[in-house]
Amino acid sequence: MSLYSWGNYPRIENRVIRYTGERGLAETISKNSQMIPYGNGRSYGDSALGDTILHMRNHDLFISFDDQTGLLRCKSGVLLSEILDVFVPRGWFLKITPGTKLITIGGAIASDVHGKNHHVEGCFSECVLSFRIMTADGDIINCSREENADMFHATCGGMGLTGVILEADIYLKKINSKNIVQTTVKTSDLKATFDAFSEYKHMPYSVAWIDCLAKGSKLGRCLLMAGDFADDGDLTPNADRKKDIPFNFPSFSLNNLSVSAFNTLYYAKGKNGVAKVDYDQFFYPLDAINNWNRIYGRNGFTQYQFILPLDASYEGLEKILKKIADSGKGSFLAVLKLYGKANENWLSFPMEGYSLALDFKIEHGLFDLLYKLDRIVLDYGGRIYLTKDVRVPEKTFEQGYPMIDKFRELREQTGMNRKFSSLQSRRVNI
Ligand SMILES: Cc1cc2nc3c(=O)[nH]c(=O)nc-3n(C[C@H](O)[C@H](O)[C@H](O)COP(=O)(O)OP(=O)(O)OC[C@H]3O[C@@H](n4cnc5c(N)ncnc54)[C@H](O)[C@@H]3O)c2cc1C
Numbered sequence: 001m002s003l004y005s006w007g008n009y010p011r012i013e014n015r016v017i018r019y020t021g022e023r024g025l026a027e028t029i030s031k032n033s034q035m036i037p038y039g040n041g042r043s044y045g046d047s048a049l050g051d052t053i054l055h056m057r058n059h060d061l062f063i064s065f066d067d068q069t070g071l072l073r074c075k076s077g078v079l080l081s082e083i084l085d086v087f088v089p090r091g092w093f094l095k096i097t098p099g100t101k102l103i104t105i106g107g108a109i110a111s112d113v114h115g116k117n118h119h120v121e122g123c124f125s126e127c128v129l130s131f132r133i134m135t136a137d138g139d140i141i142n143c144s145r146e147e148n149a150d151m152f153h154a155t156c157g158g159m160g161l162t163g164v165i166l167e168a169d170i171y172l173k174k175i176n177s178k179n180i181v182q183t184t185v186k187t188s189d190l191k192a193t194f195d196a197f198s199e200y201k202h203m204p205y206s207v208a209w210i211d212c213l214a215k216g217s218k219l220g221r222c223l224l225m226a227g228d229f230a231d232d233g234d235l236t237p238n239a240d241r242k243k244d245i246p247f248n249f250p251s252f253s254l255n256n257l258s259v260s261a262f263n264t265l266y267y268a269k270g271k272n273g274v275a276k277v278d279y280d281q282f283f284y285p286l287d288a289i290n291n292w293n294r295i296y297g298r299n300g301f302t303q304y305q306f307i308l309p310l311d312a313s314y315e316g317l318e319k320i321l322k323k324i325a326d327s328g329k330g331s332f333l334a335v336l337k338l339y340g341k342a343n344e345n346w347l348s349f350p351m352e353g354y355s356l357a358l359d360f361k362i363e364h365g366l367f368d369l370l371y372k373l374d375r376i377v378l379d380y381g382g383r384i385y386l387t388k389d390v391r392v393p394e395k396t397f398e399q400g401y402p403m404i405d406k407f408r409e410l411r412e413q414t415g416m417n418r419k420f421s422s423l424q425s426r427r428v429n430i
Helices: 022-031 080-090 105-110 149-155 190-199 256-269 279-283 292-296 310-327 366-379 394-400 404-413 423-427
Strands: 015-018 035-038 052-055 062-066 071-075 092-094 128-134 140-144 164-174 179-186 205-210 222-229 273-278 301-309 334-339 353-361
Touching: 022 128, 022 164, 071 080, 080 092, 105 164, 128 149, 140 149, 149 404, 179 279, 190 205, 190 222, 190 310, 190 334, 273 279, 301 310, 301 366, 310 353, 310 366, 353 366, 366 394
Parallel strands: 015 052, 035 052
Antiparallel strands: 062 071, 071 164, 092 164, 128 140, 128 164, 179 222, 179 273, 205 222, 205 334, 301 353, 334 353
8 A cells, every 4th residue: 555645645555564674675675676664754845755765664663761860761752752751741742843743763764854842842753762774775874973973963864865874873852841831922913923932932842833824914924822830740641632534534624714714713712812832733733634735635734834044033934824815825824933053964854943844735727836935935035844845946946955966975975866766756866
């Protein structure tokens, strides 16, 4: 059975090879070409898709844990949720986590994911001490900032194109509660949204939901959520509140009217104030609904996520939000985040500035809009996030990532380009 990504687009047939051990993997690599590792398929686009997929999810053991330093060694198919289930009751949490806990350690490193605390803690690679990776000739090498440093910096954010990550040493952080004290701030326009981010910059976690169909004086209005872990000693497991979307919605059910009505209601319901919520409610609200990607119907959807440098963020975002509101192609999910400094990894997405992520159902005219948005992103010195992308052209991609030639050279010299590729890597020529 073929595997798809979270966006359910494109739906191509592929051959799936499941991980059965290091020797089996080395044989697979020597006998095949043009494979791509696959973790838990939570990337939105085509970065984990290709004709032959190496499915790593069942490679999921914990190996060791040091409760003095918080250093965990585990296999690359372990999910973040599995780490939380075991370690939150012992008073440990992930240093960096994206908006879903249903991703593997391999996927977290390969996309160098980030969370609501990028402005304070940076990307996932900040908690990675080292990892072991199988290269194009079947050898296994250890990579860290000191050992095989080029491979370390190319692999963190390298979208599975530098080999198969087998296991990693990652640091967890100490917590004294599973709860977050969350402050909600409701803003009336983009200026107030930026002011709110500045005011809550000292908080380790912040994120804003933007009403992307609001126009005129309401353009850029948001609900900003900022928070930090409580100190109440509560480390009990969270209640299981999972709900299901049992089938694909018909694609006509999501249209401009329904998105606009949802956005207006959601904004109206939001209230200023402080509340204590558990970590699932704060970090992973979407994980509470199994298969929520089905609301976009059989044609699937994509997420457009870009980042703009700090000094250009306000002007660029204003232009982009206007274009989206005028196009009438709305998005329920429009998430704005503040980012800290870029790291040394060659293809990591973040830079100091603001990033907006928007979900759009795949429909006629969508890509034309996104190509126009790309233009604005590049004009303001920004870039597009590969792990969400499904259509960015080579030239647009290249302009956003100045280290790309170094990455291409490493792939060429190590033979990775002959063994590992995805639909995305072929499109953007890496
Ligand atoms: C609801 C939701 C919220 C999200 N929020 C965020 C967010 O806040 N921040 C953020 O940064 N991302 C976010 N993401 C994206 C997600 O974190 C990344 O796409 C992540 O890489 C997915 O991991 P995965 O294990 O599912 O990997 P996959 O989607 O299967 O693969 C992703 C990439 O990792 C590579 N890969 C996977 N395993 C390995 C391995 N063992 N060795 C080498 N390469 C490997 C693949 O080749 C591919 O390039 C979100 C996704 C969803 C669905």
